[in-house]
């Protein structure tokens with residue numbers, strides 16, 4: 001194109017304007033540091049240091065119980081200092097238009113501040129500050145959407161002239177958002193590969209999933225011995241109708257090679273599953289079906305490292321202790337922020353294990369008993385044998401009743417009151433070390449007849465006191481580790497106990513103040529602390545090998 005005289009004039013003028021601007025900038029700039037503009041510079045510095053300067057607060061997680069674990073102050077000036085490099089690993093987070101502003105900002109304030117790149121998908125194109133949220137369903141077949149009521153919300157959302165919050169009815173639209181959600185999974189795979197091809201690993205998460213980046217990166221690169229050039233699909237395994245799949249909310253991991261094959265080698269897969277969606281319950285299941293059908297790949301079980309619980313519902317105890325944690329689920333904004341703060345203020349950077357979550361976040365909240373509380377105890381139940389009471393109890397509790405012939409005396413009475421229920425756990429308590437000496441003295445005073453039928457004290461007759469004490473101690477230690485009752489819940493003649501310890505959540509009975517209707521939950525703190533002590537330090541984090 002030949003420039004017209006007019007456009008030449010415009011260019012000359014523009015050039016003059018730029019020169020004039022640069023000249024005046026240099027003039028002002030050079031004078032800034034000196035009087036008479038010095039005061040302005042000083043003012044500027046004090047303002048910026050207010051906004052970016054020492055960001056140093058009381059650490060709200062710091063208590064008497066946690067002083068050995070977390071710093072007293074929270075220095076948030078360099079949040080990514082010990083964040084791992086995430087080259088080759090991409091986070092893909094999925095949410096919905098009705099919840100994105102409730103859920104995404106907290107991620108953006110915490111873990112996502114340290115990720116150089118990630119993708120956000122929803123069921124509508126949206127913008128959160130500088131972050132774009134992609135519509136996973138944008139390319140969905142019009143014909144497949146047209147007569148499908150699951151897409152009502154999708155259509156309504158687009159027509160909402162104000163904020164989504166003002167258009168939706170929180171109660172009914174929760175179900176609608178869930179119905180729509182399953183259609184996003186496979187289109188999201190396609191768009192992810194198109195926008196960010198060739199990564200080693202893709203980590204898929206929901207907006208209520210928390211990812212422990214230091215652990216997940218360290219594990220994928222150094223510990224798992226998994227090769228992203230192989231077809232790999234990792235997650236917390238669930239089953240529906242005999243098909244296994246990685247539970248979506250817990251987060252799941254797909255190797256770049258597997259994603260590439262699924263999307264590039266089978267151009268029809270997304271379309272086919274879009275149509276099929278109407279007949280399947282869930283998107284995470286559909287993804288697994290597609291991976292199995294087209295690639296012959298099944299999910300490898302990575303639980304409990306990839307986990308569907310959160311700190312207050314994790315069943316701490318056997319199998320949930322020395323295991324490192326990679327993800328958690330059902331995390332609300334407050335919980336995400338709290339766990340991030342814990343990660344940021346830990347006094348150590350060694351691998352974060354499940355027990356660390358207990359010590360840092362849960363132990364300070366443990367107490368002997370809470371009323372109107374459901375501690376999620378439901379491993380073994382004891383219910384009033386009376387048919388009417390049996391009828392009243394909920395089905396799950398009924399199924400988990402202990403066989404009457406296997407019950408001891410304490411267990412037989414357990415349903416009668418919360419106090420009786422508590423005794424089921426208390427009866428597993430083990431004497432402390434100091435008791436050894438007291439018992440010896442008592443046994444000596446009492447003479448042989450009293451000790452004859454007590455095996456623990458009878459060991460006193462062994463050649464050396466020291467050996468006997470050690471034997472006794474290790475027996476007690478084994479008993480501490482063998483404990484099967486850590487906590488109980490009592491409600492309306494139903495006593496249930498748990499083989500793990502968890503914090504749970506408030507639970508209020510509807511309406512009345514009936515004592516029987518109150519939910520009471522209690523923890524055998526001595527038993528819990530004995531078990532923890534008997535477990536000792538974890539020698540090594542118990543990394544899990546993902547199995548088929």
Ligand SMILES: *[C@@H]1O[C@H](CO)[C@@H](O)[C@H](O)[C@H]1NC(C)=O
Nearest residue numbers: 056057058059060062072073
């Ligand atoms: C920090 O905690 C101390 C007491 O532990 C309290 O006196 C002080 O006011 C707190 N500081 C801030 C900024 O909240």
Ligand SMILES: *[C@@H]1O[C@H](CO)[C@@H](O)[C@H](O)[C@H]1NC(C)=O
Nearest residue numbers: 054055056075076077078081
């Ligand atoms: C907070 O951290 C920054 C960067 O790591 C460091 O330079 C600063 O000295 C720390 N502040 C305090 C009060 O420790």
Ligand SMILES: *[C@@H]1O[C@H](CO)[C@@H](O)[C@H](O)[C@H]1NC(C)=O
Nearest residue numbers: 475476477478479480481482
């Ligand atoms: C602990 O449990 C194991 C396995 O169930 C059992 O063999 C052992 O006798 C138990 N030990 C004690 C001291 O109860």
Ligand SMILES: CC(=O)N[C@H]1CO[C@H](CO)[C@@H](O)[C@@H]1O
Nearest residue numbers: 374376377378394396397505
């Ligand atoms: C949160 C939760 O799982 N609560 C459960 C506690 O136990 C009762 C009775 O078994 C269940 O109905 C709740 O769902």
